Amino acid sequence: MGKQQKNAISPTRAEDYPEWYQQVIKASDMAERSPVRGCMVIKPWGYTLWENIVAHMDGMFKATGVKNAYFPLFIPVSFLEKEAEHVEGFAKECAVVTHHRLEQGDGGKLIPGGPLTEPLVVRPTSETIIGDSFSKWVSSYRDLPLLINQWANVVRWEMRTRIFLRTSEFLWQEGHTAHATNAEAIERTGMMLEVYARMVEDYLAMPVIKGRKTAAERFPGAVDTLCIEAMMQDRKALQAGTSHFLGQNFAKASNIRFQTENETEEFAWTTSWGTSTRMIGGMIMTHADDDGVIMPPRVAPAHVVLLPIFRTPEDRRQVMDYVQKLAAALREITYCHRPVVVEIDDRDIGGARGWDWIKKGIPLRVEIGPRDMAQDSVFVGRRDHAHRDKKAMPREAFVAEVTAILDDIQNNLFQRALLVREENTRQVDNRKDFYAWFTPKNMEKPEIHGGFALSHWCGDRACEATIKEDLNVTIRCIPLDASAESGQCICCGKPSERRVVFAKAY
């Protein structure tokens, strides 16, 4: 970092938000593009974050009685033919396996051989194949509820990709449950949305609005789609999780029937719910600043980096000894169900070392040189504070307070994000204002603009479509806690009973 340069990431968010995002990821060492079109390599710093997210969420799933299972990577094409709506949704752009062998062609080339009688699709979701299993596993009310989740990779062929946000292959979980009653399935739909909201708010420090999709935005085949929506720093919405109540539609398509206690036969009531590595993209766009990623401590791949400072070999020996002891003391402490994770970086690369960790977003940087050691103190930088804003602390106090500091960072990140959302959320009641707010001044290269508009909507699909076409603004959700309020539709002026959340979206 030259002294002239103010920020580690160029361009800044204000200068070019999409490019800033790519540069933040590159600088963080979390993931990178792979030689396979549209696929990413998730590097250890990014993958450990994912492991932490998975561990917390998996625990929450299991606490509600869900069990994990694993279904085949491949889906026979005939399974997709059964569900016309499904094909429209997912299966159009997918990886199709047509051969099961490579053969020697001319000049050392390998060419596909052994054509399959029926092509296979690499799962864009396991919905149909899980439905097939459910139809075999369920025969009586005694088999219900069936509460299954799968952690897996899925593939949806994408032409324009962005790491974590939209890639041809990504990692996700999909939950599928079958119930004996309508009411129980509806309850489960809400329960899983609540799990997602807790995960995203309490661990990823991203405030979310819990809501319901309009019919137009609903998952194909769902009776009701619940979602959580978060605001990114460019004021666009990102859907961080969805939970669908499928009524008996999915059971009818997959033939999931059961004998009731009264010995009648009924179709089961089902739900499905999913989240993916896309959450990581949302987390980055919520917290990262012009110096790079900021990891919320509760899911951070590591919590503290110790940065020993020395000139002479004698210094080095003493400082490293001190640093090792400090690391050991910190690792004895539990923070959010795991030991405090400490990195020691003794590379001799000057100021670039500290900046590396800033860009990676580690919550705490601790410098320790001979003078600090002499005073038994450490020099601490918090990632949620400016990079020069470091402070000396007695070593003992640091060890005693480290979990409190981490919690403070966690809370601070959440409050900051909440403030961004509040500052960029408006009640808009006038169509002209609405259109002005969602129209950038610079159409060529749109500046950050708009936000969440809480506006009235009459419920008419045509109004929703008009706004989408005119502004690329959609109804993100009808908030679950929206109170009844009379008003006039922002589009047509007809009567409306409640406000909904309009925004541009990822």
Add this chain to the structure above:
Amino acid sequence: MGKQQKNAISPTRAEDYPEWYQQVIKASDMAERSPVRGCMVIKPWGYTLWENIVAHMDGMFKATGVKNAYFPLFIPVSFLEKEAEHVEGFAKECAVVTHHRLEQGDGGKLIPGGPLTEPLVVRPTSETIIGDSFSKWVSSYRDLPLLINQWANVVRWEMRTRIFLRTSEFLWQEGHTAHATNAEAIERTGMMLEVYARMVEDYLAMPVIKGRKTAAERFPGAVDTLCIEAMMQDRKALQAGTSHFLGQNFAKASNIRFQTENETEEFAWTTSWGTSTRMIGGMIMTHADDDGVIMPPRVAPAHVVLLPIFRTPEDRRQVMDYVQKLAAALREITYCHRPVVVEIDDRDIGGARGWDWIKKGIPLRVEIGPRDMAQDSVFVGRRDHAHRDKKAMPREAFVAEVTAILDDIQNNLFQRALLVREENTRQVDNRKDFYAWFTPKNMEKPEIHGGFALSHWCGDRACEATIKEDLNVTIRCIPLDASAESGQCICCGKPSERRVVFAKAY
């Protein structure tokens, strides 16, 4: 279960071992065939076992400094063309993606559309694509060692499949490390074999022989392949894990170069090591009996099932209350780093209930009826004992001793398996005896025969090949702890310096 029937699984091991294996899996509810040829559905009871295995092994990996990452599912065909040996090994039978779209064909049929310019292979291993990343990530000795592991699904097209043992898709981990020195890579190869041996012996309760593969059995491209070999109950060997020292071969193929401390440039020294869901097949074939699966307690999906017995609703209320309290008390106890996992099965299905849990292999079955409750005692059956061999215990004593009982079962399973191996391992020094031992009496439907022959081998590939061709017996390994001993090759009679392990194998 009718009273006539002695065992829950038909056929028995002695009657038809391969069919017994299929029936054991079916009865255990661990996994089943899927509608996709050669692929399996891993059901919750089987998947939870895998999760437990993964958790323990992953912890061991991380304790040695390994970090997890994730690489793309797809491999460009050009990557495989680079490595001729590799193609021979893996890529012949694989799933080839040739299109990225489904289009409407005649009569509602979906047909592949959007042909790819370069076909993609679904990873049979990520070796080549990880090599490509390593070549970018490594430039200086400071970047070494690079210690990476991936948990993922892989696909190798199989014509004849058996659940867990050989399926077209399976779950596995592959570790890849790069080092600055020969010695360090060799050390890592041994270290990871040791991790595997600990995992398989201490958790899966399967005794293994640690050894080295002969040149003929070595992994293509490896300088040295270490392995652990276990004996199944049909006396065949199953390779439960391998660790390869690749010298600089892999680094040369993938162009993994680094600048040394002396500013010269060198190829890195690499290792790779892997295990898979195949381990589960091995675990089943080691411990299961003619009543079904037996789960080693340390990895069991659940430890204890409580089986309440009642006739009247009043009984039911009281017994269930008692059972719930007992479950809560047991769940407070930690066994092998997790709370004791308790299932409560109150289904009213008579004797089939207990047999279900026997077939699933849960370590402890606890019956509780009004009479037991009146005496504050429980009626306990251990899965490693005969199914009728149950004993009454005071409830308090059971709670106090449950972890000791589980450990006793764990040890008992290991000792039993060790005994089977010892009883069926022989020093064979005479070619005629060797051939007789490995030749079934009934060639049509071979009975269980043979075992591990500790015999001398001159080191000549031709002798190894002759025995393989004549008997389908291979050298499983040269044991790492084999002491030097002069003898004569079992095949050609020439001098030999040590005994090796010969066996038929999965």
